[in-house]
Amino acid sequence: MNSTGSLRDAASCRDAIAAGTSAVRELLGVLWQVQGGELGALLTELDDLAAVAGGARVAVVAEAETRGEISSSQEGSTAGWVAANAPSLAAGNGAGQVARLVRESARPDLAPVRDAATTGQVNVPVALTVLTEHARLRPRLRDEAAPTVLRGLLDMGIADGTRGVRSVRPALLAAYGADGEFQDDADAAERLVSLSRPSSDELGALTYQLVLDPVGAAVLEAAIGPLSAPVRGPGGERDRRSVQVRRGQALVEVCRRATSAGDRPPAGVKTTLILTMGLDDLAARTGAATVLGSAQGGALIAPETVRRLACDATVIPAVLGGTGELLDLGRATRLATAGQLTALWWRDGGCSFPGCTTPAHWCDAHHLVHWADGGASDLANLALLCGRHHSVVHRDRLAGAVAGGTISWDLVPGSYDRHLAGTSPPGVRFDSGPAA
Ligand SMILES: [Zn+2]
Ligand SMILES: [Zn+2]
Numbered sequence: 001m002n003s004t005g006s007l008r009d010a011a012s013c014r015d016a017i018a019a020g021t022s023a024v025r026e027l028l029g030v031l032w033q034v035q036g037g038e039l040g041a042l043l044t045e046l047d048d049l050a051a052v053a054g055g056a057r058v059a060v061v062a063e064a065e066t067r068g069e070i071s072s073s074q075e076g077s078t079a080g081w082v083a084a085n086a087p088s089l090a091a092g093n094g095a096g097q098v099a100r101l102v103r104e105s106a107r108p109d110l111a112p113v114r115d116a117a118t119t120g121q122v123n124v125p126v127a128l129t130v131l132t133e134h135a136r137l138r139p140r141l142r143d144e145a146a147p148t149v150l151r152g153l154l155d156m157g158i159a160d161g162t163r164g165v166r167s168v169r170p171a172l173l174a175a176y177g178a179d180g181e182f183q184d185d186a187d188a189a190e191r192l193v194s195l196s197r198p199s200s201d202e203l204g205a206l207t208y209q210l211v212l213d214p215v216g217a218a219v220l221e222a223a224i225g226p227l228s229a230p231v232r233g234p235g236g237e238r239d240r241r242s243v244q245v246r247r248g249q250a251l252v253e254v255c256r257r258a259t260s261a262g263d264r265p266p267a268g269v270k271t272t273l274i275l276t277m278g279l280d281d282l283a284a285r286t287g288a289a290t291v292l293g294s295a296q297g298g299a300l301i302a303p304e305t306v307r308r309l310a311c312d313a314t315v316i317p318a319v320l321g322g323t324g325e326l327l328d329l330g331r332a333t334r335l336a337t338a339g340q341l342t343a344l345w346w347r348d349g350g351c352s353f354p355g356c357t358t359p360a361h362w363c364d365a366h367h368l369v370h371w372a373d374g375g376a377s378d379l380a381n382l383a384l385l386c387g388r389h390h391s392v393v394h395r396d397r398l399a400g401a402v403a404g405g406t407i408s409w410d411l412v413p414g415s416y417d418r419h420l421a422g423t424s425p426p427g428v429r430f431d432s433g434p435a436a
Helices: 010-033 036-067 078-085 094-104 108-118 124-140 143-167 169-176 181-192 214-224 243-260 279-284 303-311 338-348 387-395 415-420
Strands: 273-278 289-292 315-320 326-329 363-367 382-386 399-403 406-410
Touching (some): 010 036, 036 094, 036 108, 094 108, 108 124, 108 143, 124 169, 169 181, 181 214, 181 303, 214 243, 303 363, 303 387, 338 363, 338 382, 363 387, 382 387, 399 415
Antiparallel strands (some): 315 326, 363 382
């Protein structure tokens, strides 16, 4: 830590700390002497000092704990000892947090977190968030990935703090999770999707609470994106609406257009959502796809969810080869004609899942042999499904077949794979129990 090469002993370091503390106190009285342009640099110096001091505080507690100073003290607990000796940590839960950090980062595999905390690279709350996130992810990772994931969490903490640590979770799970873990998260998030009933305030404005999974958010952002852009007035004057106002009005406009479409087939594509995914991942149903463009750009979508989205004629999947080159950019109009869509609506009438009564205009056109497996976009390979049953059909990997103008479904999970592999006898009865 000493640039001159000769190491100071602890006593002279403590003298210097005392001198530095006095210097900071005295500085307040002569702050006016600091040139305006130097105030930023001064703040950086003080910030550095505070970070290093905060880290050293953790190091001292860890040292006292290791040496048995704390267990033999009057306080008896680490938090109590910290509060007694570091008055600024006594208020709130500061002492408790330092104690928890020292205790939880004692394991050898967590040494990087402890090192980052004691050198002041991350503060105590961020270090604790890294430990918590790592503990939550740990059982769901491939064994060999744990150190890489810890490093990833820590780097995000150093760069972006607590928020950064939490934001990187989907990417780490997609890249290093055991098979199916990222998809499980995505499925769990999908179950949380909700829109509250409105509550009104005294002015008559209504507040809704909307919770979306990454796919729902990507669809919403893609739909309202173009409509929420600022619009110049007739004389070229600036749009004075706030972003929030524009987004709210765009959402209402999207709903208005949807209801005015009535029960006729939509004239154009619904929403253009562009996703990229590696070909290998798409085939093997691993990894994650990335949303391009819109406010949700960069969001990760779980692999089975991508195959469901790629089914719908209004999503554009961009499949990437091994070196990231674009292999196949699906066209937005994979349903060739409006006439074809009308025929599909007429044939199925609505969601084709047994017992569902969702009308046609709320349905997706599902590819019976998935688009990702090379299924064609013609009537013999399409079936209408509502959003919920489209999810179910992909999640449980169900096979469907067109016979005599009606769709029937094999509701045994995994039937799709058996039909695709040809391990089901031809002419198997759908809707009627195990197929293979
Ligand atoms: Zn589908
Ligand atoms: Zn349905």
